[in-house]
Each structure stands twice: as C-alpha cells, then as structure tokens.
Amino acid sequence: MNDRPSLDDIRRAPKVLLHDHLDGGLRPETIVDLARDGGYGDLPTTDPGGLRTWFAEASDSGSLERYLETFSHTVGVMQSVEALTRVAYECAEDLAADGVVYAEVRYAPEQHTTTGLTLEQVIEAVLDGFERGGREHGIRIGTLVTAMRHQARSMEIAELAVRYRDAGVVGFDIAGAEAGYPPTRHLDAFEYLQRENAHFTIHAGEAFGLPSIWQAIQWCGADRLGHGVRIIDDITEDEDGVPELGRLAAYVRDKRIPLEMCPTSNIQTGAAKSIAEHPIGLLRRLSFRVTVNTDNRLMSGTTPSREFAKLVEAFDYGWDDLQWFTVNAMKSAFIGFTERLELINGVIKPGFVELRGDRA
Ligand SMILES: O=c1[nH]cnc2c1ncn2[C@H]1C[C@H](O)[C@@H](CO)O1
C-alpha cells in the first residue's frame, strides 16, 4: 500500500528539519516591510512577487559564491531587534504550517551588528521570536549559531553557543564560501566546543570535495555534515556495477555521521546536476545517515514538503522512505536523547501511522 505520497499528504506528515538558514527563509512581503521601516534602499525591487522571482533567479547561477551574494539583501534588513524577532517568529509559523514538528535553524549573529546591535542582543532577539512562534504554532525550534568561514570570529561565536546552550541554542556551524576557507581555519573554536561537550555541524563537501569533508570530521570532530554531497567522490563502482566505498565514505557510513542534504540548493550552486542525478539516491540505497533539508527556502523557492515531493517524483519514494528520512533527522538532532525519543515515538511514528491509515 505504498502509494505515491502527494505534496498535500507530505504536508500533513510530521517532518524534521536540520539545515535551514534564518536569513535564507524570509517572506518577500516581510523583506519589503523591513526595508521600508529600516531605511534599506538597495532592494532590486519593492514588489514582493518580483522579489520572490528575483531571489529564485539570482540564486540559480551554478556557483556558491554568486548564490551567497543574494544574502546581502536579507541580512541587510535584519539589523534591529524587532526585525530579527519578526523574522524568527515568521520562520516558526511557516515551518509549522508546512508540518515541521522540530527544526534547527541557523544564522550568523556577526552579520547582524552593522547598525550597532551587540551579538548578545542579536541572539536574544532571535531566541525570542523562535520561542513565541514555537509556542503559538506548536513547533520546537533549536537555534544553531553560525560563524562565517572567511571571517575570524568563530571562537567568539562558539563561546556564545555555549553561553546560550540552556536558552535555546543547541549547536554551532560554519558557513560561507568553502573553497579557500577550510574547516581547520577554525580549529580552535571546534576544539573549544568539544571540551565543552557542545555540538556542531560544518558545511563541507558542497563547493569543495573530499579534503573538506575529511578535515571537518577527522580534524575538527564535526557531529554532522552540512550537505556532504561530495562524499560521492569516494564511492566507485566495480566492473559489475557494485558500489565500493573508499575509507572516508566507509567511515562516514560506519559512524552514522548525519548528512544534511539539500537537493534543490545543490542544483542551484552546481553541487549536483539534477534531482534525479543527486547523490541522495545512491546514499539512501547504501544506508548512509541521510536527512532531507531546505537550506534556504527563499532562494530555492522551496519548503520541506516540496523537497520531499521532488524526491518522491525522482526516486519513487514511498511512506517508508519518508519516515526513514524523518527518523534519521530526529535521531541526528542536537537536543537530548530523551527529547528526541519522545518526538520519534510520541509524534513522528504515530503521525505516519495516522497518515497511512487515512490512505489505506
Ligand atoms: O549552502 C550554503 N553554503 C554555505 N553557506 C551558506 C549556504 N547557505 C547559506 N549560507 C550562508 C549565507 C548566510 O548569510 C549564512 C548564515 O546563515 O550562511
């Protein structure tokens, strides 16, 4: 009875999101409002519909560097406590409306201080929005604080991740252009976090290949990989077409290191050619700890449900697959074991049972 889940069905399924950027998920209407209120005059258009199209098209360049340039406009309007709280609140509302029950949402506090906010004010404003949005719309959101890999503030941001760990910050990340900025550039921050028993993920294996993944895991001790798609470069086929894992790929699979895959984003930045050719198909067949994510809902014109729907179409996935991805994500979250288990057994599994019952 594994009939093909439709987009509507998928929206009703309980979902878990581990890789979503706060500054990549604004509503176009909100960008226009905030630009007007904050005196930001550089938007390419002030028509919300036109802005939605502009972001989708400008992000479709095939280059991560060009993709990242579009963030100047979202970051540009997120420079006050009110703006940050509103964006975080709406993020919670939008994810809950799409059926997400648990999300980890990330952003780089250091990018939101251009008009004088302190890093603490930025973090507290976002936590405030997530807390209220989460409470009112029935979704649990954990924050990941990101340091930009081309900057030199990772230690400072890592210290804040630890300071705010009991207030809703559940982990740390580095993001930004990957080529030329290896993870080991921030080794001191990662070593500090490990000593503090804190969690972190690293964007690796997106615009740069295996050396980046290897450093992220074996030098820096990443708990998860942001994207990690290029792990495919360490998998070959023998003469009978049977996949053979190199040592790094085998390590990632054996240690159950979660891969935060973001199919649509990968096509826009050139990390994958198409959904049908996306490495997620093979990695799922080989039972890597794969999870499905949005990266930037605005830039990619996507939602968690749409990412799943595209995979259903490309790989003929059924409910078993969608539940498997979802449980994988929940197991890989940075909140404590008991809470993860409660969400798996109390929310995710019953939610899928109910959906399948409705369709039987
Ligand atoms: O997919 C990505 N790779 C690397 N960096 C990214 C990606 N998506 C967003 N970012 C950057 C741009 C944002 O301003 C920053 C913090 O969310 O993270």
Ligand SMILES: [Zn+2]
């Ligand atoms: Zn990302």
